[in-house]
Amino acid sequence: MSASTESKVVSVDPSRLRLTDGEGTTGVFLGMRCRDCGIYVFGAALFCQSCSSGDLESVELSGRGILYSYTIVRVPPAGWPGPVPYVLGEVELPEGPHVLAEVTDIPEADLKIGLAVAMALQKVQDGQSETARMVYKWRPIPQFTGVGQEETR
Amino acid sequence: MTQFKPVRDVVVVGVGLHPFGRFPGKDLATLAREAVVAALQDGGVWWRDIPVAYFGHVYYQGMSVGETALGALGLTGIPIINVENACSSGSTAFWQAYWGITAGVYDLALAFGAEKVPGGPVTVTAADSPERYIGGDHMMAGYALRMRRYMEETGAPAAALAQVAVKARQNALLNPYAHRKQTYTVEDVLASRPIADPLTLYQCCPTSEGSAAAVLCAREALGRYGLDPSRAISVVAATLTSGNYNGRGSDHSAFSPYRTEPAGRAAYEMSGLGPEDIDLLQVHDAATIGELQQIEALDLAPRGEAWQATLEGRTALTGDLPVNTDGGLLAMGHPFGATGIRMVHETVTQLRGEAGPRQVPKARVGMAQCSGAGDVTTVHILAR
Numbered sequence: 001m002s003a004s005t006e007s008k009v010v011s012v013d014p015s016r017l018r019l020t021d022g023e024g025t026t027g028v029f030l031g032m033r034c035r036d037c038g039i040y041v042f043g044a045a046l047f048c049q050s051c052s053s054g055d056l057e058s059v060e061l062s063g064r065g066i067l068y069s070y071t072i073v074r075v076p077p078a079g080w081p082g083p084v085p086y087v088l089g090e091v092e093l094p095e096g097p098h099v100l101a102e103v104t105d106i107p108e109a110d111l112k113i114g115l116a117v118a119m120a121l122q123k124v125q126d127g128q129s130e131t132a133r134m135v136y137k138w139r140p141i142p143q144f145t146g147v148g149q150e151e152t153r
Numbered sequence: 154m155t156q157f158k159p160v161r162d163v164v165v166v167g168v169g170l171h172p173f174g175r176f177p178g179k180d181l182a183t184l185a186r187e188a189v190v191a192a193l194q195d196g197g198v199w200w201r202d203i204p205v206a207y208f209g210h211v212y213y214q215g216m217s218v219g220e221t222a223l224g225a226l227g228l229t230g231i232p233i234i235n236v237e238n239a240c241s242s243g244s245t246a247f248w249q250a251y252w253g254i255t256a257g258v259y260d261l262a263l264a265f266g267a268e269k270v271p272g273g274p275v276t277v278t279a280a281d282s283p284e285r286y287i288g289g290d291h292m293m294a295g296y297a298l299r300m301r302r303y304m305e306e307t308g309a310p311a312a313a314l315a316q317v318a319v320k321a322r323q324n325a326l327l328n329p330y331a332h333r334k335q336t337y338t339v340e341d342v343l344a345s346r347p348i349a350d351p352l353t354l355y356q357c358c359p360t361s362e363g364s365a366a367a368v369l370c371a372r373e374a375l376g377r378y379g380l381d382p383s384r385a386i387s388v389v390a391a392t393l394t395s396g397n398y399n400g401r402g403s404d405h406s407a408f409s410p411y412r413t414e415p416a417g418r419a420a421y422e423m424s425g426l427g428p429e430d431i432d433l434l435q436v437h438d439a440a441t442i443g444e445l446q447q448i449e450a451l452d453l454a455p456r457g458e459a460w461q462a463t464l465e466g467r468t469a470l471t472g473d474l475p476v477n478t479d480g481g482l483l484a485m486g487h488p489f490g491a492t493g494i495r496m497v498h499e500t501v502t503q504l505r506g507e508a509g510p511r512q513v514p515k516a517r518v519g520m521a522q523c524s525g526a527g528d529v530t531t532v533h534i535l536a537r
Contacts, residue, residue: 012283012286012287013283013287016283068302068405069298069299069301069302069305069405070298070301071294071297071298071301071349071350071351071352072347072349072350073288073291073294073297073348073349074346074347074348074349074350075273075274075293075346075348075349076274076288076291077273077274077276077285077288077290077291078273078274078276078280079280079285080285080288081285081286082288086288088288088289088291088294088298088349090298090405098404098405100287100288100289101287101288101289102287102288113301113302113305124286126286133283133286135286135287136287
């Protein structure tokens with residue numbers, strides 16, 4: 001058996017990120033909205049996390065938000081395939097959920113709570129698997145400029 | 154949260170500890186057993202009288218470790234239940250023992266916990282989880298996110314956070330069982346190796362090995378088992394709540410960490426006591442920020458003011474609300490499964506007046522709060 005030279009690209013977590021083109025270079029956040037109480041959750045849910053209603057609808061969530069908090073991780077968890085140190089950002093989406101991901105392309109001095117950021121995808125291949133994962137990251141943007149997908153690096 | 158109704162009074166009759174630290178030559182079952190034997194001896198309880206045992210531990214080191222630990226004491230055929238509830242595993246075991254007794258299922262119960270935590274950053278999810286690629290599963294990074302929010306919203310200076318660690322080490326110096334016994338200054342803490350900014354190494358609890366055990370009994374059954382009522386300490390509240398785990402996303406806010414607030418309020422209601430009645434407090438200080446947030450969530454300081462209380466020395470052994478009197482997770486150490494019962498051990502020791510050089514004078518009521526991943530929070534209130 002010969003290994004395929006074309007490695008497959010998949011979403012790092014299909015319940016949270018849907019890839020929207022054949023290359024897997026653009027994507028959209030997925031979530032659920034409760035039809036009873038209106039709350040949004042990031043990713044999949046069978047029941048509303050707030051009111052336990054079973055009447056949920058699948059929705060796309062904004063790919064932009066505001067930096068709620070951040071840390072510079074200098075001792076990474078085992079198996080982290082990225083750079084060290086890395087900036088971990090907690091971002092509040094306009095719909096409410098908070099999304100943790102690496103913040104890229106930002107000098108440490110520019111980090112501050114309240115920063116506007118947008119989701120960007122990065123291909124991660126860690127050698128443990130032939131499958132490359134498209135992983136969502138946060139990247140600073142000047143301001144909210146409307147809806148739509150961010151370009152991918 | 155759902156409130157269960159206690160039926161009869163429950164007391165702690167015996168507590169035992171194995172020192173916290175690193176014990177490479179000793180397996181988990183052996184570690185666990187030593188605390189159990191100490192607790193049985195402390196309470197004057199016969200092993201053959203114990204009708205049920207709950208064992209808290211997290212890391213997989215073989216199946217049915219509770220059975221292996223207790224089997225060597227003699228196979229009595231009792232139910233032995235292994236409990237995994239993250240860093241609250243031990244306190245969950247204690248909570249289960251309490252509720253079984255108060256409900257009348259059994260008169261006596263053993264709760265014990267032990268751990269040999271591997272070194273390095275602690276993660277919650279499985280190794281093949283998407284979180285490994287996303288980078289958000291890192292216990293101390295989570296605390297760092299909370300800490301930055303807290304500092305931003307309250308104006309707490311870095312030195313106030315560092316003082317929590319300095320105080321923990323001072324208390325641990327008076328505790329022969331503690332993992333960390335070297336003292337340091339606020340400057341040392343701030344200059345220690347950065348882990349996840351703004352958290353430095355000395356503001357993170359060590360990953361430890363150790364064990365703790367407690368024997369609980371129905372008060373009305375003390376005489377039946379020949380147990381000494383004068384050293385028995387009442388359990389006047391036992392609450393456990395788990396959180397919204399999935400979907401809603403992470404929220405590392407400045408206040409109300411985990412589910413401490415509802416668990417604490419339920420504990421006050423169950424005991425008929427209020428924050429003003431608490432003489433000493435053990436809380437989940439896996440990182441310095443944890444201690445401040447837990448104190449506030451338990452209504453023992455106004456929101457955003459626990460850092461000032463810390464700088465004023467109010468949470469020190471000599472203050473009006475001594476917190477983590479044995480050194481806490483930060484300095485006593487944090488073997489996950491043992492930690493919740495270690496807090497009970499310290500509270501019982503203080504309420505009996507047996508804490509020696511770290512004795513809090515006139516301590517009558519003590520609270521122990523323990524958090525774990527999954528937004529698990531337990532709160533126990535013990536009273537003399």
